[in-house]
Amino acid sequence: MAQASSRPVPVPSPRTQPFWDGCARDELLLQRCKSCHIYWHPPSPLCPNCLSNDYEWTPASGRGTVYTFSVVHHAFGHAWEPLVPYVLAVIELAEGPRMLSNVVDVPPDAVRIGMDVAVIFQPVSETISLPLFRPVAS
Amino acid sequence: MNSIKGQYAIVGVGESDVGKRGSRPGVTVMDLDLEAGVRAIRDSGLRKEDIDGVIARGPQSNYSAVLAGCLGLPPRHYICDVGLSGSASATMILNAVAALHAGFCTSVLCMNGSVGGDEGGGGGEGVRGGWVHDLSQPFGQLGAPTGYSLLARRHMHEYGTTSEQFGAIAVACRKHASLNSNASYRTPITLEDHQNSRMIADPFRLLDCCPSTVAAGAVIITSAERARDLPNKPVYLLGLGHCNTHSDGQYAPNMTTVAMRDASQRAYEMAGLGPKDVDFANLYDCFTYAALVTLEDYGFCKKGEGGAFVENGRIELGGELPLNTGGGLLSQGHASGFLHITESATQLRGAAGERQVADAKIGIVSGQCGTLGINACLLLGNEPG
Numbered sequence: 001m002a003q004a005s006s007r008p009v010p011v012p013s014p015r016t017q018p019f020w021d022g023c024a025r026d027e028l029l030l031q032r033c034k035s036c037h038i039y040w041h042p043p044s045p046l047c048p049n050c051l052s053n054d055y056e057w058t059p060a061s062g063r064g065t066v067y068t069f070s071v072v073h074h075a076f077g078h079a080w081e082p083l084v085p086y087v088l089a090v091i092e093l094a095e096g097p098r099m100l101s102n103v104v105d106v107p108p109d110a111v112r113i114g115m116d117v118a119v120i121f122q123p124v125s126e127t128i129s130l131p132l133f134r135p136v137a138s
Numbered sequence: 139m140n141s142i143k144g145q146y147a148i149v150g151v152g153e154s155d156v157g158k159r160g161s162r163p164g165v166t167v168m169d170l171d172l173e174a175g176v177r178a179i180r181d182s183g184l185r186k187e188d189i190d191g192v193i194a195r196g197p198q199s200n201y202s203a204v205l206a207g208c209l210g211l212p213p214r215h216y217i218c219d220v221g222l223s224g225s226a227s228a229t230m231i232l233n234a235v236a237a238l239h240a241g242f243c244t245s246v247l248c249m250n251g252s253v254g255g256d257e258g259g260g261g262g263e264g265v266r267g268g269w270v271h272d273l274s275q276p277f278g279q280l281g282a283p284t285g286y287s288l289l290a291r292r293h294m295h296e297y298g299t300t301s302e303q304f305g306a307i308a309v310a311c312r313k314h315a316s317l318n319s320n321a322s323y324r325t326p327i328t329l330e331d332h333q334n335s336r337m338i339a340d341p342f343r344l345l346d347c348c349p350s351t352v353a354a355g356a357v358i359i360t361s362a363e364r365a366r367d368l369p370n371k372p373v374y375l376l377g378l379g380h381c382n383t384h385s386d387g388q389y390a391p392n393m394t395t396v397a398m399r400d401a402s403q404r405a406y407e408m409a410g411l412g413p414k415d416v417d418f419a420n421l422y423d424c425f426t427y428a429a430l431v432t433l434e435d436y437g438f439c440k441k442g443e444g445g446a447f448v449e450n451g452r453i454e455l456g457g458e459l460p461l462n463t464g465g466g467l468l469s470q471g472h473a474s475g476f477l478h479i480t481e482s483a484t485q486l487r488g489a490a491g492e493r494q495v496a497d498a499k500i501g502i503v504s505g506q507c508g509t510l511g512i513n514a515c516l517l518l519g520n521e522p523g
């Protein structure tokens with residue numbers, strides 16, 4: 001994968017700011033309901049199970065498996081030209097929720113559904129680190 | 139269920155002239171919608187003074203009112219702007235029937251079109267999923283192909299579906315477009331052409347992705363009773379179904395059985411029909427895989443067998459279930475799926491010329507968006523039931 005500086009930098013919303021603040025500290029945070037204890041992602045104002053808004057941002061294990069993926073060959077915008085081909089993937093986290101990310105540190109043609117992965121954090125600006133995933137032994 | 143089966147009909151059909159992106163320099167979505175709308179009005183035999191409902195999808199929130207004004211319609215009693223991108227066209231038909239059945243109005247004009255890249259098809263650079271923009275765009279989920287390719291890959295994993303099987307859909311759509319003078323891409327392609335087309339978002343190749351086009355469609359819907367006094371053969375609405383399972387494919391609770399299943403079940407139930415009764419299918423095909431999974435969830439084959447179903451010409455004209463008889467989004471034009479509705483009406487009138495499905499009595503239409511999470515299903519027939 002090409003150098004990090006060419007990647008577009010996400011602009012957090014008030015709803016996602018705590019998630020990105022966690023990434024900046026190398027922590028993968030998920031919202032967790034204090035009433036029914038489920039985790040969810042992407043961030044939303046309510047527990048989708050019991051509708052409580054009493055939740056806390058909870059560090060996740062950072063472990064998961066590749067649920068599905070795409071090897072993107074077409075650069076959708078100039079910023080992506082040095083990055084193709086890249087692996088866009090849906091990671092099923094150990095805590096349950098699914099998260100969109102990239103699988104890195106592995107040739108794209110070696111990525112498989114079901115592959116065990118763990119999070120790494122790649123700084124892309126002073127305040128933003130991207131949570132990416134790389135293969136690990138199961 | 140409160141069945142509206144056979145009580146309402148499409149009585150006017152219009153398509154804009156369609157073409158590849160850039161084929162009509164300076165043309166806007168409004169130009170295209172009005173071109174299709176005027177053709178639908180003229181085709182219907184109604185006076186424009188008879189049209190008291192307008193449904194559209196456009197670049198501003200009062201767009202239906204803007205179009206009504208441009209058409210010089212009398213004061214309207216129902217106008218509605220529909221979101222839902224690719225599901226909008228079929229959803230408009232549900233909304234029109236609901237408005238007619240509630241007595242809000244008596245005749246509804248529905249219009250929808252798109253110009254060039256605004257539909258986010260192959261090569262588009264638009265960003266999907268605004269509410270999770272910062273959780274998708276930085277990872278390279280850009281344009282529509284990336285999102286749908288994730289679901290297609292999962293289907294391949296679970297059921298062994300192949301790229302060649304996706305290709306069979308692209309080939310069939312192009313074959314049908316070659317017989318349609320109002321289609322954008324008419325030169326036939328082979329499976330080899332599909333396999334040789336460049337990879338966009340693996341498993342999607344270029345020919346799995348609908349191209350950018352300029353296109354719009356329009357229909358007028360009124361009561362079956364009023365339809366009997368009009369010059370063209372009415373196309374009856376027999377069953378309508380809607381379902382929403384997710385908003386963004388990456389978070390779909392189930393990536394391979396999607397909104398189409400329950401939407402079609404409701405439509406079949408309303409119509410008292412099943413997949414075996416359907417003579418042709420015009421299914422939303424922003425990507426080949428979208429049509430394939432819809433064939434499964436609409437019950438034309440078992441779950442997971444869509445790949446085998448589309449092989450060997452079964453979905454081509456003359457086959458068991460002709461698919462996307464006008465060429466579909468993949469080869470006719472995008473128009474957010476509206477041309478699936480106009481094409482189905484044309485088939486059921488027996489007016490499709492060279493591409494006419496023999497003895498067509500029942501057709502099914504799918505409109506979808508939300509990476510297969512939002513579906514509107516229409517069952518149309520040439521008799522009220």
Ligand SMILES: [Zn+2]
Binds near residue numbers: 033035047049050
């Ligand atoms: Zn809860």
